[in-house]
Amino acid sequence: MHTIIEAVKQKYESSDLKTPEFVVCFSDLVSNDFNTLFRSLPPDRSYKAAAVAGDFHGRLLLPSSVHFTYCSWSLHWLTEVPKAAEGLMSVWHGGDERKEVYDAYLEQFERDMESFLKCRAVEMVEGGVMALLIPSLPAYWDPQKEYTVGSLADLLRSSLLDMAKKGKLSKEKSETFNIPYHVPTPGEVRAILQKSNSFSLERMDSLKSGTLLNVDGHVAFFRAAHQNLLTYEFGAETIDETFDLFKKKLQASPVYADPSNDRSLVVVAILKRNNTGALLNVDGHVAFVRAAPQNMLAHEFGAEIIDETFDLLKKKLHTSPIYANPSNDRTLVVVAILKRSNV
Numbered sequence: 001m002h003t004i005i006e007a008v009k010q011k012y013e014s015s016d017l018k019t020p021e022f023v024v025c026f027s028d029l030v031s032n033d034f035n036t037l038f039r040s041l042p043p044d045r046s047y048k049a050a051a052v053a054g055d056f057h058g059r060l061l062l063p064s065s066v067h068f069t070y071c072s073w074s075l076h077w078l079t080e081v082p083k084a085a086e087g088l089m090s091v092w093h094g095g096d097e098r099k100e101v102y103d104a105y106l107e108q109f110e111r112d113m114e115s116f117l118k119c120r121a122v123e124m125v126e127g128g129v130m131a132l133l134i135p136s137l138p139a140y141w142d143p144q145k146e147y148t149v150g151s152l153a154d155l156l157r158s159s160l161l162d163m164a165k166k167g168k169l170s171k172e173k174s175e176t177f178n179i180p181y182h183v184p185t186p187g188e189v190r191a192i193l194q195k196s197n198s199f200s201l202e203r204m205d206s207l208k209s210g211t212l213l214n215v216d217g218h219v220a221f222f223r224a225a226h227q228n229l230l231t232y233e234f235g236a237e238t239i240d241e242t243f244d245l246f247k248k249k250l251q252a253s254p255v256y257a258d259p260s261n262d263r264s265l266v267v268v269a270i271l272k273r274n275n276t277g278a279l280l281n282v283d284g285h286v287a288f289v290r291a292a293p294q295n296m297l298a299h300e301f302g303a304e305i306i307d308e309t310f311d312l313l314k315k316k317l318h319t320s321p322i323y324a325n326p327s328n329d330r331t332l333v334v335v336a337i338l339k340r341s342n343v
């Protein structure tokens, strides 16, 4: 938060505008320990802190009240295991997944992203900026020499299957258990974000995820992310042994010993809330501009010049990329509400 607020402050300080006060509204599921969150905030922070608990696939805040949204390492969690995957053998990234199940996961991810974007579109002001960090997988990696968060998930699945073989978990349950997340490829993220009518994708990069974890680090990271879910599904008494097996599997392969073999990615996407006003493309601009002064121009210069004048206008709009993207439109509309005073 400090980094984001300092960047916004610098923008204000280099302009004539007065730097505003900042309020940060932290959000997580109701099960989150918000007391620990507030206790861990730096006392000398330059913002007021508030929190709202709830599912981010629904509305959390008032309409047009948010100027900047930041969501990190969370959007890969799905609202549910897709129906098409239920009751089938597990599908985990990096494993021998079947296409129809993979597609069902991707479709669920898309539906969930759409509901997230739809709610944020209501809450954010026009021109507001959103930064998303989403864990991601490359379309291909060499499992003999490299690994990703997908390969790690596959080893966790194999640990659960081993637990079932030892009679510590139900065989059927461990074979059909699916985790409700989809770690997308950068291409999948881009395609979904570009479909949004409410946000324009200003920038997207896929970076090396850079966790630089050794084997113990991977075990701690995976345990933190999966422990609650596995406890709910298989019981608390299974957790230590499952993660001991997981650790042994990581130690058995030289691939995981070297963090530079990690090909996991993180997608960083910067989006801007569109102006809902005009949202015109080039043809829309020509129609809009023609509708207003056409009569006046015909009166002044003759009706015969109208078509050619607006053809020239259209060509000029087409020669500059600025007009192709409606989110570049900085035109404003002033709304003024007046009340007749008592005399």
Ligand SMILES: C[S@@+](CC[C@H](N)C(=O)[O-])C[C@H]1O[C@@H](n2cnc3c(N)ncnc32)[C@H](O)[C@@H]1O
Binding pocket: 027, 028, 029, 032, 054, 055, 056, 057, 071, 072, 073, 074, 077
């Ligand atoms: C891996 S943690 C990331 C935490 C933090 N954003 C970061 O980058 O370090 C994922 C967080 O997303 C939250 N989360 C997952 N699904 C959510 C949802 N549908 N609504 C709100 N929060 C959700 C989880 O509760 C968890 O705190």
